[in-house]
Amino acid sequence: MPATTLDLRDVPPPERHPKIHSAFEALASGESLEIINDHEPKPLFYEFQAEVDAFDAENYSCERQGVDEFVATLPKQ
Numbered sequence: 001m002p003a004t005t006l007d008l009r010d011v012p013p014p015e016r017h018p019k020i021h022s023a024f025e026a027l028a029s030g031e032s033l034e035i036i037n038d039h040e041p042k043p044l045f046y047e048f049q050a051e052v053d054a055f056d057a058e059n060y061s062c063e064r065q066g067v068d069e070f071v072a073t074l075p076k077q
Contacts, residue, residue, distance in 0.1 A: 003031035009038045009068070020044065024052065024074060032075040038068045048074060 004023050008016050016037075024033050035041065040062060048055040056075040063071050 003027050003033070005034040005036065007036040009036060017044065017047070020074075021052075024048075024055075024076065027076045029054070029076055032073050035072050035074065037070045037072065040064070040070050041072050044072070 004027065006019065006023055008019070011019060020033070020035060027033060035044075042062075045057070045060060045062075048060075049057045054076050056077045059073075059075045061073045065071055
């Protein structure tokens with residue numbers, strides 16, 4: 001179960017990644033951050049994989065739930 005959910009669809013693109021990183025850092029180990037986005041967040045996945053040691057890339061998931069709705073779960077080790 002996600003500890004935090006962020007709906008980023010109305011957040012300006014330059015503000016999205018900093019907001020995601022802040023929310024992820026605030027999580028405890030074993031918790032997850034769920035983001036709702038208007039596009040598949042594949043670049044974010046690669047960014048987290050390369051730069052965030054606590055990111056559990058093996059348990060990352062992303063589901064398309066509508067034309068402009070993608071829900072991604074970013075677990076923290």
